Amino acid sequence: MKTLKFARAIKEGFLSFYRDKWLTLATISVMTLTLFLIGMTVFLGLAVQETITNIEKRINISVYFNSDVKQERILEIQKTLEDQKLKEIERVEFVSRAEALEKFKELSGEDEDIKNALDVVGENPLPDALVITATKTSNYETISEFFEQQYAELISTTSFAKNKGTISEIRDRMVFVRNATTFLSIMFVAIAGLVTFNTVRMSIYAHRKQFEVMRLVGASNTYVKIPVIFEGILYGLVSAVLAIIILFITVYLVDPFAKGLLSDANITDIYGRQAITVVFAVLIASILLGMGSSYIAIRRYLEK
Amino acid sequence: MRFDIVMLYYFLVGRFMSFIRFENVSKSYAQGAIILDDISFDIDQGEFVTIIGASGVGKSTLLRLIYAEQKASSGRVLFGDKDISLIKKKLLPFYRRNFGTVFQDSKLLENKTIYENVAYALEVQGKGNAQIEEEVPKILEIVGLSHQYDKYPHQVSGGEAQRASLARAVIHRPRVLVADEPTGNLDPDATWNIMQLLLKINEFGTTVILATHDTQTVDHINRRVMVIQEGRLVSDKAQSKYAG
Structure with a gap:
């Protein structure tokens, strides 16, 4: 019975994702944008890191x-x-x-x-x-x-x-760039997280009457919760895939303009080397965001 | 397994005791508004009880106390002989499966078809697919919705939505059907249609508790009537017409 109910709850999540097209579209577009931002930040951080290492080598x-x-x-x-x-x-x-x-x-x-x-x-x-x-x-x-x-x-x-001054100056600047990148990354990721959380919360708010009805009909809290959390994971997954595709396209398009900026390495190369890190960062961030946001957001409707 | 024991307990105890009992029940909110004031009554199994009163006198609150959507401020609500305020929060969904509920708005799930809405009540209880596929069409036929099964709630009329809601409320064979102004939005034909269904459900042995402000309907069906005014139970007659 547990397996049957779990399978049904998962199906509920799929149905809701598929049938509330506008809500799904709205949620996914916001999530895709924020994930793109996270991906870009992670990637830029890695690119800066790599550039600094390159400079240091010289x-x-x-x-x-x-x-x-x-x-x-x-x-x-x-x-x-x-x-x-x-x-x-x-x-x-x-x-x-x-x-x-x-x-x-x-x-x-x-x-x-x-x-x-x-x-x-x-x-x-x-x-x-x-x-x-x-x-x-x-x-x-x-x-x-x-x-x-x-x-x-x-x-x-x-x-x-002779070069003492220059070397220490380069060093100071690199430390500054590194710290600034880290700080900005944390800021962006925090903002992106908040935006996603609020988006998922609003999507759940739009469904709040349903939760009441489901409980009236005899659904346990878990049975109401699982589809919502699963839908959150779906939002996350789809958004992540979209965000990664857009990231690849962006990097590909920006590459010619960025040549020279990053010394000898061009950014497609860097992206190629860091792709797995970026993809993982985006995927994990998205699933955690989708799942966590919906888990937190649904709780207040089930408190009674 | 534990849940089944709880259900079995309710089932057995209900045979011998008075079924639903209010003992000096009051309900007020923190702001001081008194909704229900010292109400006591018994309802036996298989009864058809009408609760009548103007809008806002506390009918809905009284019903919510029965299926434990709200808690009494003082006094006790008993189901079987068990004080329902003692039921653990986690077990409330299982307690509520003793009830079917119908409201003024049908409260159907908007993104599910009529069929899926009715099936949902069985799905949440973990009933098998075979049983669902057998019973849902049957009940849809009884309420006259066989041809509308694949429509979404916004695609059917108010009366049809209400009949779907009724089908969903009784498909799991609850012991009590609680109907809160089920005909409030309906025209006389549809109203009569719903009343006929309620009577039929009652004939099958389900206790029906109907709250309404529609005195004409109440007079017509001629069953036990409880009158509530300003939060107090002012009259309770076994078989009566509402004379005002």
């Missing part, structure tokens, strides 16, 4: 050695560093003075003044260097200090000393 510092230090000694230091597997250091790369000159020439291009200046100097003025990428931007200071203490007699300078 920051590095160079440790310049005195001209009398032999290449072998520098390579030895590189090997020591790599063997130690310090948690602060991601990668150590050796750039010889010859390579550095090549790169410098490449970067300065056809600038006559620089060419002339190099000719006047006659020999390669650039030092050998180790280019170090840290695991975290905040580690550069430590790394730089480490070199200045450990190998003080070998090195002439580090680029951290």
Whole structure:
């Protein structure tokens, strides 16, 4: 008997969803929009995160050695560093003075003044260097200090000393962007949740007389509740599917305009990588919203 | 299983005791308005009782006290010999299955067809599909709605909706049919039609409690009449015409 009644209650939910077309349409359109907002927020958050990580990967510092230090000694230091597997250091790369000159020439291009200046100097003025990428931007200071203490007699300078200001500025801004994104995400999701809750509540309010009748006819509270909650889940599921489709379309359309904004990654790629996260976030949010809202909203009509 | 024991209890006890009893029942609201004032009466099983009085004298409240939609402020309402205010909230839906209810507005579920509305009363009790498919068409035929079974409530006339409501009220064979102004919105023909059905239902052994302000109808059917004025029971005659 329990199974039969449960199956019937589920059928009731389906029927109500299908027959109250306008109500269903109204509820689903509002829910789809809010879920789209949630999806967009989650996705933007992920995109920002990924962009920040990309930028962080490109920051590095160079440790310049005195001209009398032999290449072998520098390579030895590189090997020591790599063997130690310090948690602060991601990668150590050796750039010889010859390579550095090549790169410098490449970067300065056809600038006559620089060419002339190099000719006047006659020999390669650039030092050998180790280019170090840290695991975290905040580690550069430590790394730089480490070199200045450990190998003080070998090195002439580090680029951290020169770029200290810039690096910390970049770091501050990224922290700000990250916090702002998190804050906005929480705001949007909260607003979206409230809107959905109220929409479902209104849809249930429209049915309130029915609940009274159902109870008069002898339906237990559970028998009245299950179809409503199930209908809430249906609202959630359908809205989620629609929202995900609209999200995909939006990302696809926005992609050409967003190129360059997000450094090397384009957003379709990011979306492709994060799609599962976004889809899951939207699906779970929608089911919880639909189910939770209807569960809370129906209770007040069954209190008697 | 526990619920069935409760039902069985009501069923057995009802055989020997007075069926519905009001003992000095009053109902008032927090604001101080007194709706019912010290009302006592007995109704036996199988009776057809008419409660008459102008609109707003407390007829509906009295009925609601019977099927436990509201609670008395003082005094006791007994069903069998059990004080219904002691029934646990969770068990109220099961207690209410002893009753069928009909109202002035048919209170049909708008998004269900006539057939589905009537079937719903059996579905909520977990009755099997076979039983539902057998009994619903039967009762629809009795109330004369066989041809309208797949219509929605807004597609049928007031009288037809009321007959559907009546069918729904009795399909689970309740022991008491409570009818609150069931003919309030109907023309004389439809009214008479409903009254005939109520009498027929009563003949099958169901206790009928009918509240109405329509004195003509009451005179016509010539059954027990209780008169309520300003919340008080002013007259209760076993077989009577309402003389005013």
